[in-house]
Amino acid sequence: MTPAPDLTFSGTATINGVTLFAPLTLTIGAGAWTCLLGGSGVGKTTVLRLIAGLETGAEFSGQIAASDGQSVPDRVAYMAQDDLLLPWATVVQNVSLGARLRGEVVDLDRRDRLIERMRLQDHMAKKPAELSGGQRQRVALARTLMEDRPIVLLDEPFSALDARTRADMQDLAAEALQGRTVLLVTHDPAEAARLGQSITVMTQLGLTPCDPPKAPAPRHVDDLETLETQGALLKLLREAA
Structure with a gap:
């Protein structure tokens, strides 16, 4: 994996001539977690998808740049709110999906280490319907890590989980994504x-x-x-509504 860079997102976006978000500049620190909160419809997911180089339906005017001058989308791994697992594929097949779609040889040792790291070694041959919600999210996280990208974009990946599983997944993600430049979009001040x-x-x-x-x-x-920060964030969110 190449070193994780700083990112700068600067610009504005419109949809059919209507402003989605005003001109803004967001700095995303190298090797750190940046959390982006806000109400529904303010453009948080659009920011993520623009950084990832994905279609948004919005017209963007601005710049997305890495501190090392290299391309950003080529170094991004994206984890959505929904796990987006292939229902007919096993855990091992879903984890290695990216390499398989690109026609690359799958690094089996790395795949199996990630599956073990996610505590899924007893479920390798199972399909998504046989897994719990937390297990499915761990498969999605393992698939994200399998891409071995220095920039990781997370779009409310834990919001559908119960409180205990969500906390476990937060801990696991924080440990597994050390050293990467992470942008997490969330509605949850506590998260x-x-x-x-x-x-x-x-x-x-x-x-x-x-x-x-x-x-x-x-x-x-x-x-x-932590509780004080949570309260300050909730106040900011309510004032912005």
């Missing part, structure tokens, strides 16, 4: 307060930063500073 090393609230008018807790992530849910 951002646990994971964010940089936290920003997005509205149609721009961005408002929020100081993250000083403790290293993932933070304890009942830590006082």
Whole structure:
């Protein structure tokens, strides 16, 4: 994997001439977790998809650049809110999907290490319908890591999970994605307060930063500073509504 760069997203987007979000500049730190919060419809997912080089339906005017000057989309792994697993494929087939679609030889040792890291070694031959929600999300995370990209974009990947499974997945993702440049879009102030090393609230008018807790992530849910950050984020979100 190449070193994880800083990213800068700067610009505005419109849909059919209507402003989706006003001119903004978002800096995403190298090797750190940046959390982006905001209400529905402010353009958070559009920002992710623009960085990934995916279709958005919006007209973007601006620039997306990495600090090392290299192409950004070529170095992105994207994990959506839905696990998007192929229902007819097994765990091992879903984890190695990217390489298979590109016609590349699958690194079997790496695949099996990731599956073990996600505690899925007893489920390798199962299909998605045979897995729990948390197990499916771990398969999706393993598939994301299998791409071995320095930039990882996460679009509310844990929001559909119960509270305990969500916390477990947050811990696992924080450990597994160390050293990567991560942008996490979330609606959950508690999730951002646990994971964010940089936290920003997005509205149609721009961005408002929020100081993250000083403790290293993932933070304890009942830590006082984590709770204070959670409260500050909820206040910002309510004021923006």
